[in-house]
Amino acid sequence: QELLRVMRTIDDRIVHELNTTIPTASFVGKVDPGQTCKELYESLMDAHTNRERIIKNCISQTSAVVKTLKEEREKAHEDAALLKQLRKEQTKLKLMQSELNVEEVVNDRSWKVLSHLVVMMFCPSRQS
Numbered sequence: 001q002e003l004l005r006v007m008r009t010i011d012d013r014i015v016h017e018l019n020t021t022i023p024t025a026s027f028v029g030k031v032d033p034g035q036t037c038k039e040l041y042e043s044l045m046d047a048h049t050n051r052e053r054i055i056k057n058c059i060s061q062t063s064a065v066v067k068t069l070k071e072e073r074e075k076a077h078e079d080a081a082l083l084k085q086l087r088k089e090q091t092k093l094k095l096m097q098s099e100l101n102v103e104e105v106v107n108d109r110s111w112k113v114l115s116h117l118v119v120m121m122f123c124p125s126r127q128s
Contacts, residue, residue, distance in 0.1 A: 011110045062093045
């Protein structure tokens with residue numbers, strides 16, 4: 001979770017990132033806003049792809065551990081330590097699965113903010 005928190009920094013600071021990377025009207029001639037938007041877009045895509053890959057990898061590994069523990073549990077019904085470990089791994093698996101939902105919300109928010117700014121910047125007639 002700590003790793004995901006750190007990896008979500010770009011999404012948490014999307015407005016700040018946009019304000020510091022997209023030029024204001026007075027600097028448009030000095031900085032290519034299209035290139036800047038493209039770089040920010042690619043940065044977000046990379047961050048989202050990497051986080052999703054990491055979460056899915058954790059889910060896969062934890063699922064395998066849960067499966068193994070369940071098989072062991074079938075053989076040793078009375079092993080309290082094994083049951084405790086199984087419950088712990090099942091809880092971890094549920095947490096990782098919920099992280100996928102959190103990731104979807106975080107990603108949607110970032111794309112909405114980026115899209116809104118791009119529309120404002122490149123389609124000024126659509127501003128309201």
